[in-house]
Amino acid sequence: MPESPHWLVRKQPRGALERASRAMQRLGHPPVASLPEVSLEMHRKSMGDLFSPALLPITVIVTVAYFLQITSYYFILKWVPKIVADTGFSAASAGDVLVFANIGAIAGAAVLCFLKHQKA
16 A cells, blocks of 8 residues: 555655655646655654643543444444344344344445545
């Protein structure tokens, strides 16, 4: 997977101008003629900055939100078939509910991707 134009401009490895121009063209933008000057401070940014005092609160909030989301998904994945079966439907029908829920999620994601590309 190629690096993003943002990363190429910030880190400026060998061949960054050509690679950034190709990436911009693939995204539908004109190629860049030159790379901007980047301060030494920007070259030193890392993943550790997410835990700096300025970003720590938002890092914790996003982490907790993701944990709650994945926990909810796990709950639905594990308990929906049991709930459906306990309401009197067959075990096969309970499995079908879960399959159709995932098919709906895939279809919804595809529609949202299509709409996003239409907007851009």
